[in-house]
Structure formats: C-alpha cells, structure tokens
Amino acid sequence: MDAKRIIPVVRVQAGRVAGGGFESRPADWACRLEMEGADGILFQADTAADPGWIREAAGSLSVTLALEAPFNSWAELEAALEAGADRVILAAPAALLTAAAQTFGRCHVAVVVEAVLAESGWRVELPSEPDGRDAMDWMRELEQRGAGEILLRTSPEGEAGAALFQEAAGLALAVLCLSSGDELPAAEALLHGADGMAFPAGRWTPRQWKTALGARGLTIRD
Amino acid sequence: MITLIHYGTGSLVALEGAMDRLGLSHCRAARPDQAAAAGPFVLAGSGPMDPACAQLKAAGWWRELPQLAADGRAVLGINLGLHLLAEGSEESPRGTGLGLIPGIVRRLGPGGKVPHWGWSPVRQQRDHPLFPEIRGGWLFFAHSHALEPSSETLSIAVHGRPFSVMECRGRTVGIQAHLEKSGCFGLGLLGKTLAGLGGQPEPELNAGSN
Numbered sequence: 001m002d003a004k005r006i007i008p009v010v011r012v013q014a015g016r017v018a019g020g021g022f023e024s025r026p027a028d029w030a031c032r033l034e035m036e037g038a039d040g041i042l043f044q045a046d047t048a049a050d051p052g053w054i055r056e057a058a059g060s061l062s063v064t065l066a067l068e069a070p071f072n073s074w075a076e077l078e079a080a081l082e083a084g085a086d087r088v089i090l091a092a093p094a095a096l097l098t099a100a101a102q103t104f105g106r107c108h109v110a111v112v113v114e115a116v117l118a119e120s121g122w123r124v125e126l127p128s129e130p131d132g133r134d135a136m137d138w139m140r141e142l143e144q145r146g147a148g149e150i151l152l153r154t155s156p157e158g159e160a161g162a163a164l165f166q167e168a169a170g171l172a173l174a175v176l177c178l179s180s181g182d183e184l185p186a187a188e189a190l191l192h193g194a195d196g197m198a199f200p201a202g203r204w205t206p207r208q209w210k211t212a213l214g215a216r217g218l219t220i221r222d
Numbered sequence: 223m224i225t226l227i228h229y230g231t232g233s234l235v236a237l238e239g240a241m242d243r244l245g246l247s248h249c250r251a252a253r254p255d256q257a258a259a260a261g262p263f264v265l266a267g268s269g270p271m272d273p274a275c276a277q278l279k280a281a282g283w284w285r286e287l288p289q290l291a292a293d294g295r296a297v298l299g300i301n302l303g304l305h306l307l308a309e310g311s312e313e314s315p316r317g318t319g320l321g322l323i324p325g326i327v328r329r330l331g332p333g334g335k336v337p338h339w340g341w342s343p344v345r346q347q348r349d350h351p352l353f354p355e356i357r358g359g360w361l362f363f364a365h366s367h368a369l370e371p372s373s374e375t376l377s378i379a380v381h382g383r384p385f386s387v388m389e390c391r392g393r394t395v396g397i398q399a400h401l402e403k404s405g406c407f408g409l410g411l412l413g414k415t416l417a418g419l420g421g422q423p424e425p426e427l428n429a430g431s432n
Contacts, residue, residue: 002340002381003360034405039341059239062402062409064362084235086364086403087339105269107337107364148337174335195340221341221360 003221004213005039005176005196006206007066012045015053027057029201030065037207039221040064042089042198048076051083058084068112068151071096081108089151092126094142101146110149111142112178115164117156122164136167143173151198153178157185162192169193183209187216223258224248224421229281231267231274231302240402244413247424254286262296262393262419263287265303268364271314274302284320291322296393296419299323301365304389304396313367322394324374325386327367334382337366342379344387344399350376352418353390359407361387361399368398393419 068089122135154161311327368385
C-alpha cells in the first residue's frame with residue numbers, strides 16, 4: 001500500500017518565499033522541509049513567468065516539486081516543467097489540461113478543485129457556469145480530460161468534507177486533500193480515502209504531521 | 223563520465239542535481255556523437271511513449287544505443303527509459319521497444335489508481351552482486367505503465383498488481399522508480415547503481431580523496 005503523502009505548501013511571491021525573511025530562497029525552504037520528512041513540496045506562486053527559482057529548487061531537492069501558479073500561456077507551462085517542476089497544477093476551468101496531459105503525460109498535470117457545501121450538495125464555482133457545478137460531476141470531467149490528480153479543498157472541512165473525500169475515492173485518479181492545517185479534518189479526509197494532504201508550511205513540520213497521522217493508523221513513509 | 227541522453231522528453235534538472243550531490247561526473251548528449259567516450263548512459267524521461275521513440279530515432283539514438291550496449295557500454299533506463307528498453311509496450315501497440323530488456327510494458331491496474339503517483343514499499347526478489355539491496359525501502363513512482371515482472375526481476379512493488387521496479391541484463395539496467403525523487407534512500411541507491419555501472423566521481427573530488 002502506498003504511503004499517504006504529506007506535502008507542505010510554500011507560498012512564493014516574485015521568486016521569494018512569502019514572509020520568508022532573510023531565508024527566502026524557495027530552494028532553501030524546500031530542502032529544509034525535505035529534511036523534516038516532506039514527501040514532496042507544493043509551491044503556490046504568484047507567477048509562472050520566471051522559472052529560475054524552480055530550476056534551483058528542482059536541482060536541490062530529492063523529492064517532487066509541484067507548482068501551482070496562474071499559467072497564462074503554454075510557454076509558461078512548458079518552461080516550468082522543463083525547469084524541473086514534476087507537476088503543474090491548474091485552476092478551473094483548466095483550459096490547458098487536455099493538451100498538457102497529452103503532451104507531457106497526465107502524471108504531470110493536476111487540477112485544484114474548491115468544493116463548497118450548499119443546500120443542493122457539494123458545488124464548485126466555474127467561470128462558465130454561474131450557478132456552479134456538482135463537485136463530483138466536475139471531478140469526473142477532469143478525470144476524463146486528463147487530470148493526473150485532483151487537489152481537493154472542501155469548505156467546510158471535517159466530517160462533512162470527509163464525506164466528499166469518501167465519494168471521490170471512487171475516482172480512478174488520486175485525490176489530495178488541500179488542508180487548512182488543522183489536524184482532525186485532515187486526518188478525517190485521509191481516513192476517508194484522500195491519497196495525501198497538503199498543508200501550509202510553518203506551524204507543524206512534516207515529521208510532526210506524520211507522527212500525529214501515523215498514530216491514527218494511517219500508512220506513512222518514515 | 224555519465225552521459226545523460228537529452229532527447230526532449232522530461233526535464234533532466236532533478237537528475238543532474240542528484241548526480242551533482244552524489245559527486246558524479248555527467249554530461250548531456252542530444253546525439254550519439256556528443257556522448258562521453260566512456261561510462262554509462264542514462265535514458266530517463268517521462269510522458270507519452272510514441273513521441274519519445276520518434277525523438278530517439280530522429281537523433282540517432284534508436285540505432286546506436288543497442289550497438290553501444292552490445293559493445294559493453296552500460297545503459298540505465300529510468301521510468302519511461304525502462305519502458306523504451308523493453309521489447310514493447312501496450313502504450314504503443316504498433317511500435318517495438320529497443321529490446322535490451324525482455325518483457326512487455328503494460329498499463330497499471332486494475333486495483334490501483336492511475337496514474338500511480340506516490341511512495342510504495344519495494345520488495346527485493348533476487349540479489350545481484352552489482353546492486354544494493356532495497357529491502358524494506360520506500361521509493362517514489364510516477365507512471366501509468368510498468369514492465370511485467372519475471373523470475374529475473376530484481377525487485378518489485380505492488381500497485382493493484384505487482385510490477386517490476388528493477389531489471390538487469392548484463393550491463394543494461396532499468397528502474398521504474400524515480401530514485402532522484404525518493405529522498406536520501408533513493409539518492410543512495412542511485413549512487414550505488416551508477417557506481418556499479420561505472421559512473422565516476424567528479425575529477426576534483428577524485429583528486430581531493432587522494
């Protein structure tokens with residue numbers, strides 16, 4: 001059985017770690033988090049226009065590097081992957097998804113899904129659908145269009161959110177929980193089928209997360 | 223000197239970084255005439271198989287690599303590289319592989335999510351004098367297809383069904399896992415594997431150790 005992936009999220013602005021102070025090189029942060037037990041690093045960047053820092057981080061790490069950014073062109077997507085990003089993460093409506101999956105392989109393309117619990121069930125907001133869309137229906141479409149993984153954030157988290165993870169576990173592709181950083185809801189999502197969790201780096205180290213989640217019986221990588 | 227075959231399929235940045243950390247001397251070669259005069263070849267890559275085959279053919283590698291292997295040069299295929307070294311793949315039913323490693327690459331599943339992107343425990347099936355044991359270790363995988371294991375397979379993992387993690391035929395080696403993405407454990411394995419295939423330290427490190 002695969003280990004549940006424990007992935008810290010690092011926010012990057014203009015090529016530097018947001019709020020990083022003197023130690024603001026993304027490569028330095030990523031290497032420290034790897035030493036602290038991270039199974040991969042997820043960078044949330046304000047731009048994909050400058051792949052220089054991605055190249056530096058990718059060349060320094062021995063775990064995967066995923067990049068979530070506003071990809072404004074095919075060239076930016078291509079440059080990020082060439083610089084060493086293992087995976088690019090697209091936001092809805094994920095217009096480049098199918099072409100990217102066909103060109104680079106679906107392993108390397110994932111999509112963020114923001115699901116909100118409404119009276120009619122779990123919904124996602126889409127630019128093309130003002131009334132929103134059923135979350136499971138949208139995730140099935142993303143699977144068909146070539147997504148290699150879904151990064152799912154539920155609002156609310158916790159018991160209600162766990163129900164959506166349980167349903168999403170029936171998809172043929174992996175689903176990662178985008179966590180706010182609270183232990184209990186993250187554990188609920190993982191126990192209900194999420195293949196891993198991404199959390200804001202800072203409060204707990206990856207190893208602290210692993211200790212806490214391992215104590216709940218989840219399979220983690222030592 | 224390790225020659226990294228640069229054929230435009232997947233980034234080499236992480237692999238080069240790993241070799242730098244291991245102190246191994248390496249170069250990129252887009253065509254066979256740019257390869258180092260000695261030392262192993264590394265055929266990495268990821269993504270769809272057909273464009274990869276086309277690019278290797280266009281650059282002359284498809285013709286030269288089997289001859290180089292027959293002449294005794296070591297070849298290490300990683301991920302898609304392993305698939306290309308095999309006899310064929312379900313991903314490209316009308317094509318054939320380089321045929322340096324027996325077996326057919328098949329799509330993963332049923333029983334596991336595809337693509338497989340994650341850390342799996344690896345089980346050693348056979349020992350080999352050149353390569354380290356990988357009993358009980360976790361390695362990172364990113365793939366939708368894998369080589370069917372055989373009695374010759376050195377190590378396996380399971381994702382819905384067992385698949386081959388490491389193959390060795392003479393001086394041709396194939397590894398499904400991304401050792402360069404598998405933490406300290408993977409990095410150590412990569413170093414020992416490349417050392418077993420004749421990878422050399424950077425000259426200055428050599429000099430420093432004397």
